Amino acid sequence: xxxxxxxxxxxxxxxxxxxxxxxxxxxxxxxLVLVHTGDGKGKSSSAFGVIIRALGxxxxxxxxxxxxxxxxxxxxxxxxxxxxxxxxRTMGEGFTWDTQDRTRDTRTAQAALAVxxxxxxxxxxxxxxxxxxxxxxxxxxVTVEAVLAALEARHIRTSVILTGxxxxxxxxxxxxxxxxxxxxKHPFQAGIKAQRGLDF
Amino acid sequence: xxxxxxxxxxxxxxxxxxxxxxxxxxxxxxxLVLVHTGDGKGKSSSAFGVIIRALGxxxxxxxxxxxxxxxxxxxxxxxxxxxxxxxxRTMGEGFTWDTQDRTRDTRTAQAALAVxxxxxxxxxxxxxxxxxxxxxxxxxxVTVEAVLAALEARHIRTSVILTGxxxxxxxxxxxxxxxxxxxxKHPFQAGIKAQRGLDF
Numbered sequence: 073x074x075x076x077x078x079x080x081x082x083x084x085x086x087x088x089x090x091x092x093x094x095x096x097x098x099x100x101x102x103x104l105v106l107v108h109t110g111d112g113k114g115k116s117s118s119a120f121g122v123i124i125r126a127l128g129x130x131x132x133x134x135x136x137x138x139x140x141x142x143x144x145x146x147x148x149x150x151x152x153x154x155x156x157x158x159x160x161r162t163m164g165e166g167f168t169w170d171t172q173d174r175t176r177d178t179r180t181a182q183a184a185l186a187v188x189x190x191x192x193x194x195x196x197x198x199x200x201x202x203x204x205x206x207x208x209x210x211x212x213x214v215t216v217e218a219v220l221a222a223l224e225a226r227h228i229r230t231s232v233i234l235t236g237x238x239x240x241x242x243x244x245x246x247x248x249x250x251x252x253x254x255x256x257k258h259p260f261q262a263g264i265k266a267q268r269g270l271d272f
Numbered sequence: 273x274x275x276x277x278x279x280x281x282x283x284x285x286x287x288x289x290x291x292x293x294x295x296x297x298x299x300x301x302x303x304l305v306l307v308h309t310g311d312g313k314g315k316s317s318s319a320f321g322v323i324i325r326a327l328g329x330x331x332x333x334x335x336x337x338x339x340x341x342x343x344x345x346x347x348x349x350x351x352x353x354x355x356x357x358x359x360x361r362t363m364g365e366g367f368t369w370d371t372q373d374r375t376r377d378t379r380t381a382q383a384a385l386a387v388x389x390x391x392x393x394x395x396x397x398x399x400x401x402x403x404x405x406x407x408x409x410x411x412x413x414v415t416v417e418a419v420l421a422a423l424e425a426r427h428i429r430t431s432v433i434l435t436g437x438x439x440x441x442x443x444x445x446x447x448x449x450x451x452x453x454x455x456x457k458h459p460f461q462a463g464i465k466a467q468r469g470l471d472f
Contacts, residue, residue, distance in 0.1 A: 101467075104467065104470065106470070108314065110454070112451045112452065113318075113449070113451050114308065114314055114318035114321075114451050114453065116321065117318040117319075117321030117322050117324075117325065118313075118314035118317040118318030118321055118453075119317075119321065120320070120321030120324050120325070121314075121316070121317030121318055121319065121320030121321035121322075121323075121324070121347070122317050122469075122470055123321075123324075124317075124320050124321070124323075124324065124346065124347050124350045124351075125317065125320070125345065125346030125347050125350070125468075125469050125470065125471075125472065126346060126469035126470070127346070127350050128345065128346030128347055128348065128349035128350035128351075128353075128469075129346045129349070129468050129469045131469045145325065145328065146324065146325030146326060146327070146328030146329045147321070147324050147325050147328055148328065149328035149329070150324045150325070150327050150328035151324075151328075153328075198469060199469065199470070231467075231469075231470060244456065244457065247457060248457070249313070249457055250455075250456035250457040251312045251313050251314050251453055251454070251455060251456065252312065252453070252454040252455075252456050253314065253318075253451055253452070253453055253454075254310070254451070254452040254453075254454055255450075255451060255452075256444065256450035256451065256452050257444065257447060257448070257449055257450040267301075267304065267431075268325075268329050269322075269325050269326035269328075269329045269331045269398060269399065269431075270304065270306075270322055270325065270326070270399070270431060271325075272325065
């Protein structure tokens with residue numbers, strides 16, 4: 073009976089081998105892991121745009137929002153109206169500087185990750201968006217190891233988009249694609265407020 | 273009677289003054305000009321995501337696609353199913369390296385700009401997306417002056433998103449917001465093909 077550490081190392085090697093074989097086989101339907109990060113706009117909105125593409129092809133989509141609370145957003149209202157085509161779970165309770173309660177934020181983020189892990193594993197979704205999960209990682213509400221484990225255990229056909237600034241290097245290493253949104257010029261600098269239908 | 277050059281200079285000064293007054297008045301509903309550029313993914317998809325936000329608030333949206341031809345895309349199929357909430361005009365006939373016909377491409381792009389200018393002017397849309405217009409500018413199918421004139425003559429409440437790599441400096445100067453999508457890591461490099469529901 074191997075000890076825990078040995079067992080863990082063996083399992084990791086096995087997973088790495090499985091992953092290598094799948095990649096080399098070049099399964100054209102293998103789900104990809106995409107990261108949208110950077111300090112610019114477009115991280116979440118481009119994920120919503122990819123959702124539209126997926127829905128256009130009849131794919132099934134899941135969304136878990138890690139940070140955003142229950143306030144109305146255009147995207148939420150739009151997808152609600154669509155009915156069952158998108159499973160949408162808003163788990164966050166607001167930005168961390170709003171709640172100022174680290175214990176609650178940690179509990180919320182971990183509950184969100186549990187929901188996300190089940191979505192990824194189930195094979196019921198062609199695309200799963202983990203919105204603002206990078207923020208939850210940045211504040212150590214969830215661990216890199218737990219997120220990587222959930223990604224690794226996903227159904228082979230399920231693609232994932234992880235959004236949020238300051239993506240962890242381990243997550244970017246694991247990803248198939250990393251896009252960085254860079255802010256060249258921003259209206260808030262010019263004193264223009266966030267606008268309905270553009271920014272939320 | 274002033275000559276053409278003097279008249280043009282006077283008109284430009286007048287427009288600049290009008291624009292300055294509007295900006296300083298800080299009209300919170302003033303439509304913004306956004307540019308999505310860079311060599312990374314997410315330029316068009318984040319525009320589609322912003323469309324979703326706008327629709328969620330009941331806004332009216334117009335889209336003019338300058339380059340993409342008539343092949344099926346997820347976004348087109350999705351928005352077609354929505355019915356009249358989005359006015360969608362695909363004017364392009366494919367990428368320039370497909371058509372290899374500069375005269376035709378120029379004619380097509382200029383027709384697209386005419387449609388776009390009318391959408392912008394009409395006040396019938398809260399948001400107008402000019403998809404891949406930066407490519408049409410890059411290849412000189414339309415002039416910077418013509419695009420700036422269309423933006424300048426837009427209805428005060430209409431926001432615009434111009435997408436495509438290699439945005440012209442004059443367009444970025446004019447814009448309220450410029451986001452650059454940078455490619456950190458791309459699956460094509462690893463031999464993974466473009467996927468339905470993610471890339472188109």
